[in-house]
Amino acid sequence: MDRLDGFQLFVRVVETGSFSSAARDLGVTQPTVTRHVAALEQRLGVRLVNRNTRRLSLTEAGRIYFDKCKAVLDLVAETDSITTSQQTDLSGKLRIATSVAFGRRVVTPLILQFMRAHPGIEIDLRCDDAYIDLVAQGIDVSVRLGRLPDSSLAARALGFNPWAVVAAPDYLARRGRPQVPRDLERHDVLVYSSVHGDDHLHFGHREQGRTSVRVRGAFRSNNLSSLLAAARSGFGIAALPLYVAGVSLASGQLVEVLADHTLPGQEIHAVFPSPKLVPSRVSAFVEHLKAHFARADWYSPETPGPA
16 A cells, blocks of 8 residues: 555544445455555654544644645645646547446546536446456447456445445335344345345444345346335335435435445446556546545535546
8 A cells, every 4th residue: 555545544443433434435454454554654753543443543742743644645636636637638439348336426527527527528438247258349348346356457435335224114114114134034125136146235333243145035136226216116115326326315215224234335446458558538428437436425416527
């Protein structure tokens, strides 16, 4: 991890007040964050963070170090902004691939913003839930969710895609509200067959650890929009990405259940055929994505994309 990435990691730990939250925001594992902070303290020879089971707090040295890191990151962001604002001559075709629901709901609005900022860019977007051969298909960059298989392709972490368990209020009024994951065994659960094809949901809890629950219901699909429609219509409880469920949660059509138990989310990566000689239009687009997914609440319907 280079020095600037290290600054960013430490700043996110302080801003979120949690190693696990910082790890989710930055698309890395919690042990990676913990090891980095410990190594940083060892290198500096001072304790930066006081830790206990409930919260983190900064030492005096930690506060000074945080302020300096934040100042450096702000200066870098300002410098990048100046450079980007002067880069108005991006042109050419950019071939992008991503999954269907993520492409329609998240990537397409970001593409349109990018095209508005760079009128000389032409976009060819391919949405497909199956992995495709980037080289054979001539794809410049693919936006992928989940762990990446071992590959010779180059990749850059963009952020983290969180999931939640949701249901319609009328369903909960009829069937009751689950209090712990095991309660789902007595409910109709809408299964996303592309991810949860084994009919199990896996939960984590800060104190209770990991739980795996076998679920069943009358409706299953490999299409997230179909599951969203079924959940809003009261057919059962669904595990959905927050970028899919966010608008319905904000409007009250759906409510979150088991909020203190976390589902395994997905890492978001930009993947391209080679790390060498990456075209400027590809680099600029990846930075555009990175700016959006760096926001902790990027999936919120009230959160605007990067300018």
